[in-house]
Amino acid sequence: MKLILSTSNIVSGGPSVIRRITSTKSNVELLNSLRFNFVAAQHIEPSHTNECCQHIHSPPRKLAYSDYSTWTSQDGDTLYVPTLDLSASGLTEDRSQYDITVKLFYLPGIPTSRRCEHTCSAIDLVLRVLHVNSIDLLIVSFPGISFDADGEEEEVVDGDDESEYNNMIQTWQTLELLHEKGMIAQLGLAEFDRERLEKFLPHTKVQPSVDQINVKDCCVVPKDLILYAKEKNIELLTHNDCTDILPRGTTRDLLSRGAHGAGILAVAPDADDGGIKGDIEPQWVVKYTAVVKDRGVIENKGYFALAEVGSCIRTSS
Numbered sequence: 001m002k003l004i005l006s007t008s009n010i011v012s013g014g015p016s017v018i019r020r021i022t023s024t025k026s027n028v029e030l031l032n033s034l035r036f037n038f039v040a041a042q043h044i045e046p047s048h049t050n051e052c053c054q055h056i057h058s059p060p061r062k063l064a065y066s067d068y069s070t071w072t073s074q075d076g077d078t079l080y081v082p083t084l085d086l087s088a089s090g091l092t093e094d095r096s097q098y099d100i101t102v103k104l105f106y107l108p109g110i111p112t113s114r115r116c117e118h119t120c121s122a123i124d125l126v127l128r129v130l131h132v133n134s135i136d137l138l139i140v141s142f143p144g145i146s147f148d149a150d151g152e153e154e155e156v157v158d159g160d161d162e163s164e165y166n167n168m169i170q171t172w173q174t175l176e177l178l179h180e181k182g183m184i185a186q187l188g189l190a191e192f193d194r195e196r197l198e199k200f201l202p203h204t205k206v207q208p209s210v211d212q213i214n215v216k217d218c219c220v221v222p223k224d225l226i227l228y229a230k231e232k233n234i235e236l237l238t239h240n241d242c243t244d245i246l247p248r249g250t251t252r253d254l255l256s257r258g259a260h261g262a263g264i265l266a267v268a269p270d271a272d273d274g275g276i277k278g279d280i281e282p283q284w285v286v287k288y289t290a291v292v293k294d295r296g297v298i299e300n301k302g303y304f305a306l307a308e309v310g311s312c313i314r315t316s317s
Contacts, residue, residue: 030245042071098291109281123138138184207234
């Protein structure tokens with residue numbers, strides 16, 4: 001079974017309890033926003049925080065486990081958590097008034113052969129929820145790669161280095177096809193230093209317009225990367241996203257019948273507690289942001305995530 005998790009609009013489309021400081025790390029923002037959307041869908045009043053300096057609420061100690069089918073919906077082998085209400089989504093002004101940026105996280109341990117399907121599915125959900133036909137920028141985050149301003153890079157975890165580069169190039173070709181169809185205006189990468197860019201760019205037909213990097217020390221960007229990006233007309237942007245944004249254990253805690261869980265999955269793969277049994281494997285996460293151009297205001301921001309659950313998780317496509 002596939003589970004489509006969604007946050008709704010965490011800026012204004014959902015309850016005020018999910019409005020938060022934008023500097024929060026992306027995995028924290030994602031998880032809290034999902035929890036609050038699950039709460040809202042079940043019509044459970046969140047508990048209020050006692051800290052006067054915060055404008056957020058805490059999730060209830062325990063969600064209702066009565067019947068998750070009352071606030072989710074199933075279409076074939078796909079369960080939407082919660083039910084996806086497209087009638088209340090979209091943008092308030094004409095499409096031309098917005099810059100829409102999407103970041104797609106390919107998660108560790110997932111076969112690269114699934115990325116074409118995953119990319120199309122993730123983009124389709126964003127287009128449907130915003131009621132648009134295209135996005136302005138798609139940034140992709142590959143698993144096992146991180147940028148360190150001090151030059152200490154995380155090792156690639158999905159196979160050897162050369163094999164992973166070939167996989168990234170193959171994935172990029174899928175993105176180029178979506179660009180050719182007019183669904184994506186610009187493409188971007190995350191965590192690429194100069195060496196990676198020099199190796200990657202010769203294999204592209206559509207060059208990345210953006211390289212998004214995580215700089216731990218404020219404004220410390222290697223000079224060689226700055227010069228190379230300027231030469232290739234690539235804009236350097238910074239972010240505070242986590243690479244492994246939705247680990248398996250975290251996903252089970254989020255959806256299980258344990259404390260703070262949504263009551264959908266069993267607390268363990270073989271637990272007989274009324275939840276769905278089986279292993280859980282997150283496949284991808286996508287973050288989307290719609291900014292009103294002339295005001296620089298974020299009008300719509302949210303996340304989708306796909307996870308597979310069952311007694312036999314696919315090991316290949």
